[in-house]
Each structure stands twice: as C-alpha cells, then as structure tokens.
Amino acid sequence: MNDVSKPAAADRLNRPDLDAFWMPFTANRQFKAEPRLLVGAKGLYYRTEDGREIIDGASGLWCVNAGHGRPEIAEAVGRQLVEMDYAPSFNMGHRLAFDFASELAKLAPEGLDRIFFTNSGSESVDTALKIALAYHRARGEGQRTRLVGREKGYHGVGFGGISVGGLVNNRRMFLTLHGAEHLVHTHDLAKNAFSKGLPSHGAEKADDLERLVALHGAETIAAVIVEPVAGSAGVLPPPVGYLQRLREICTKYGILLIFDEVITGFGRLGAPFASQVFGVTPDIMTTAKGVTNGAFPMGAVFAGRHVHDAIVQGPAGAIELFHGYTYSGHPAACAAGLATLGIYAREGLLTRAADLAPGFEAAVHALKGRRHVIDVRNIGLMAGIDLAPRDGAPGARGFEAHLKAFKAGALIRYTGDTIALSPPLIATPQELERLVGIVGEVVETID
Numbered sequence: 001m002n003d004v005s006k007p008a009a010a011d012r013l014n015r016p017d018l019d020a021f022w023m024p025f026t027a028n029r030q031f032k033a034e035p036r037l038l039v040g041a042k043g044l045y046y047r048t049e050d051g052r053e054i055i056d057g058a059s060g061l062w063c064v065n066a067g068h069g070r071p072e073i074a075e076a077v078g079r080q081l082v083e084m085d086y087a088p089s090f091n092m093g094h095r096l097a098f099d100f101a102s103e104l105a106k107l108a109p110e111g112l113d114r115i116f117f118t119n120s121g122s123e124s125v126d127t128a129l130k131i132a133l134a135y136h137r138a139r140g141e142g143q144r145t146r147l148v149g150r151e152k153g154y155h156g157v158g159f160g161g162i163s164v165g166g167l168v169n170n171r172r173m174f175l176t177l178h179g180a181e182h183l184v185h186t187h188d189l190a191k192n193a194f195s196k197g198l199p200s201h202g203a204e205k206a207d208d209l210e211r212l213v214a215l216h217g218a219e220t221i222a223a224v225i226v227e228p229v230a231g232s233a234g235v236l237p238p239p240v241g242y243l244q245r246l247r248e249i250c251t252k253y254g255i256l257l258i259f260d261e262v263i264t265g266f267g268r269l270g271a272p273f274a275s276q277v278f279g280v281t282p283d284i285m286t287t288a289k290g291v292t293n294g295a296f297p298m299g300a301v302f303a304g305r306h307v308h309d310a311i312v313q314g315p316a317g318a319i320e321l322f323h324g325y326t327y328s329g330h331p332a333a334c335a336a337g338l339a340t341l342g343i344y345a346r347e348g349l350l351t352r353a354a355d356l357a358p359g360f361e362a363a364v365h366a367l368k369g370r371r372h373v374i375d376v377r378n379i380g381l382m383a384g385i386d387l388a389p390r391d392g393a394p395g396a397r398g399f400e401a402h403l404k405a406f407k408a409g410a411l412i413r414y415t416g417d418t419i420a421l422s423p424p425l426i427a428t429p430q431e432l433e434r435l436v437g438i439v440g441e442v443v444e445t446i447d
C-alpha cells in the first residue's frame, strides 16, 4: 500500500525506507525530512539519486585519498574474498597481513615499523593508548596511567578516544576515563587569523605539558596524544615549533608521544605522514581512513621499535599483549590496503599534495573578504574556512553552507561554523579552483 505521506518526488526516486537506520553524527530528523542520498562515485565526483554530479571536497570523510571507484582495489578485495574470505589473526596467520604490515613499515617515519591492525580510527586510538600503558607497565613504571590529550582534539568515539578528545559535544553525555588530562589548544584567532601554512604564534603552548607535569608528577603520565594538524575541530595546523617543543618535553620526562594521523596520514600534507613533513617523530602513530582509500574498514597503529620490544618479551609461549580484534588484519582489508599502496606509489599521490598546495592555498585565501569569512587556514590539501557565527545561532551558518554547497554541486564538511575542505589527492588544479569557487558563491548566499 502506498504511504500517502511520502512525497511524489521521493517515489520517483525509489527512495528506501529511512526510518530504521539511526545515522551517526547526523541531525537524523532533519536529514530524513530532506535526504541527501548518493548513488555512485568515480574519481573526484559523487552522483546523487537525482543524477547530479557532486565534486567531493571532503574525500568522503577524509579517507578517499586516491579518488573513488578504483578498480584495482575492488578487484583485489573480490579476489581475496573468493580465495579466503576470513582468517583469524589470534595465534594464526595469513600472508597478506604480514605483507601489508611490511609495506606500511617501509613508508613509516623512522623506527615506527611495528604495525598493529585495527578496523577504524577509534580503535587505533584506543589501541595506541593501551600500548602506551602496557609499555610503561612492562618497564616497571605501571604507575604511569595518565593520558594527556588536547582541547579541540578529536580521537574518535571509543571511551579512550573521547577521554583524551577535547570536543565538548562528544564528551558531555558520556563517562570519560579517570586520569585523562588536556593541554590547552593552539587556536588563536586574534594572533593567527588568515595564516598560510603554519601559524607563527603559539609554540609556547606546548609548555602546558610542563604545567601537567608540575601538577601531577611526570612519573604518573603515560602518554600525550595529539593530531599533528587538528582536523575535525576545523583544520588547525600547529604553530611553528610547537610539535618540536612537545616532542622535547615528552622525551625529557619519559612520556610517550602519540601522533593521531588518522586524517593526516597517507599523503594529505604532501608526504606519507605529517610526522615526516614536520620532522618530528612520535613513539606511536595511529592511522585508518586512507590506509585502504576508505574502501574497506581498517586502521593501523605504528609503534616504535623501542615500544614494541619493551612489550614483546618474557616467556616465549606467553601472549605479550592481551589486545586485538576479530578483524585485525582481515584478509580483504589487507588486500584493499596493498592495492591502495600500489596506486599511491604508481601515481605519486603521497607527495602530490605538496605540488597542489600552493595553488590550493591561493584559492582558499582568495575567500578573504567574502561574506562572513573571518579566518582561512590551510596546509597541504586541507583548509578550514571560519564563518562568523550568527547571533544566537552558532553553527547555523556552517550547516547552511553544507546544505547549500550540496545543492550547488559540492560535498564539503562543516564543524560548527567552520567549513573544512580536504579533496582527494587526484584533483587537478582546475578542479580545486572549481571547488573553492562553489564555496565562495555559497557563502555569499547565507544570511
């Protein structure tokens, strides 16, 4: 029987029943009243249910670095599922997981060549935090249990990740871990507005770790986790010298430094990892997203040899780390990952952002002076564009920009009143101009 309340247009589009799927991080009722459904994707473009082409200004969700619909990945996954759909990695093994870990280790920053597989960024973060605790415990410093994150940080949605995360909406309804502390964030609109690349002011904010050391004692702190460039908070590149200083303070006190490279990993900044761009090597690095070009759920934690070796010791027959997932090193995920690395290598995508960055920077900074625009920040192929909040309705302009951009043919991310752009690394300079052009036109139409 026909549902008379269903609009005729939706019938023509053969829409699914939208009720049962409780959508993540979504205004469910608003979305279901006015759905934005995608039906296909190729290269830099999505296709909508009504046949429109949408330029992907967000690499899906910061993950489709090599562009959409890569047959090499689809074929590798298909072949693997037929050959061997699943194999456990607990006390069993299969070749692809070892091959993929070896290939990842070749790309890794100096010494971070021990790889633990997960299924997402959130799991990578929780895994890294647990590895940090296990490391200290194995070295006889089990009292180091505090985990330090940073205000405005995003580390996924596990209890570990929200505890070290610094976005209030992700925390306020939930329990957080005892002993999670936060450094001050580095965003300083007054001093750094419209910075190109790294902002000049704020390296001293790394000294906030000294405050936590003075307050709690270094011997209680296990690790500091930061995104080298905060992504979800609205693209906040680190001030010049900040990460170096954080590294020095961590080293001074024996605190492990974890870089969360779930967004910055796999070429976003013009090198395989942000750590290589900034010349700062953490002890542990978390990744996901671009590890399989978003085509298969997967994450990978890169541990320093010193971290791994401290834990992987003791009686030969004993399990060294009581941690892992049913799908750690899933054969199809590894096949997707190996195919993805092949594409990255053949097409030079892990360094391509460095070539595209100057043109992209010029394009996004040309938005200065557009209606509502109060800041533009950029690094590699990432940019944040802040709109002034509407009186009494913070976040409304960001959301409207997202909706209007979709109507105008672009998928963009927004967080609060910040528009975030992170297009696939295959984009041409002309396509980047077009994407930013749409943003420029859209902001002019917002009240």
Ligand SMILES: Cc1ncc(COP(=O)(O)O)c(C=O)c1O
Binding pocket: 062, 119, 120, 121, 122, 123, 125, 154, 155, 156, 157, 227, 231, 232, 260, 261, 262, 263, 288, 289
């Ligand atoms: C820096 C960072 N860490 C962790 C995550 C969580 O990843 P996932 O959504 O795959 O759990 C994200 C997701 O955007 C992220 O940006």
